[in-house]
Amino acid sequence: MSVKLRGRPRKELDIALLEAAAAEFLEHGYTDANIERIAAAGNTSKPALYRRYPSKEALFEATLSHLAKDFELDLSFLNPTRPVEDALYDLARLFYDKLGSAKVISMTRLSAFTSTRFPELILAYRAEVMKGFMGPLTAYFQWLHDQEVVRMRDTLDAAIIFTTLTGRPHERLMGVVMPEEKVEPHLRELVRFFLAGYAPEKSLT
Numbered sequence: 001m002s003v004k005l006r007g008r009p010r011k012e013l014d015i016a017l018l019e020a021a022a023a024e025f026l027e028h029g030y031t032d033a034n035i036e037r038i039a040a041a042g043n044t045s046k047p048a049l050y051r052r053y054p055s056k057e058a059l060f061e062a063t064l065s066h067l068a069k070d071f072e073l074d075l076s077f078l079n080p081t082r083p084v085e086d087a088l089y090d091l092a093r094l095f096y097d098k099l100g101s102a103k104v105i106s107m108t109r110l111s112a113f114t115s116t117r118f119p120e121l122i123l124a125y126r127a128e129v130m131k132g133f134m135g136p137l138t139a140y141f142q143w144l145h146d147q148e149v150v151r152m153r154d155t156l157d158a159a160i161i162f163t164t165l166t167g168r169p170h171e172r173l174m175g176v177v178m179p180e181e182k183v184e185p186h187l188r189e190l191v192r193f194f195l196a197g198y199a200p201e202k203s204l205t
Contacts, residue, residue, distance in 0.1 A: 056065070
């Protein structure tokens with residue numbers, strides 16, 4: 001005989017708990033994160049939380065997976081109908097804005113601070129983050145390569161280079177802020193630099 005769940009549906013409860021846990025871990029880090037505060041913010045009890053996630057580490061793992069969904073990016077603007085420099089500028093602007101947001105900066109700090117404690121978990125989190133956008137990005141770079149717009153030995157390496165160049169994650173972590181009026185010319189120059197570096201006439205040997 002089936003038993004009906006009482007209270008909120010499981011999916012709704014999971015989302016509330018993971019959002020609460022994300023806020024707690026991002027603000028306080030793993031060590032200082034408080035399960036009671038997470039349960040209260042998720043509008044549930046500590047026993048109910050532990051029924052879903054039997055340990056703090058299990059909750060942290062689920063929270064990282066939840067946070068990674070924030071990188072499921074729509075890159076449909078990367079298509080053959082657009083001028084390459086315009087498409088890459090829009091991509092650069094997306095990464096610049098995304099990686100510079102307060103939430104993502106906190107996510108980066110959290111993963112860096114917990115990488116020695118949970119190395120495999122953080123590597124899995126990185127892979128899940130990249131899965132949210134690397135597929136369409138590397139496919140676009142492969143198309144550019146096939147069209148001889150660029151010449152790339154490894155499209156994944158190229159995608160990581162482009163993301164790092166345009167997102168400027170290390171500078172953002174240190175609080176470096178670029179005046180808004182300088183952002184567009186800076187990103188367009190990076191796009192030109194990137195395309196020049198992968199120009200077809202360059203040898204890959």
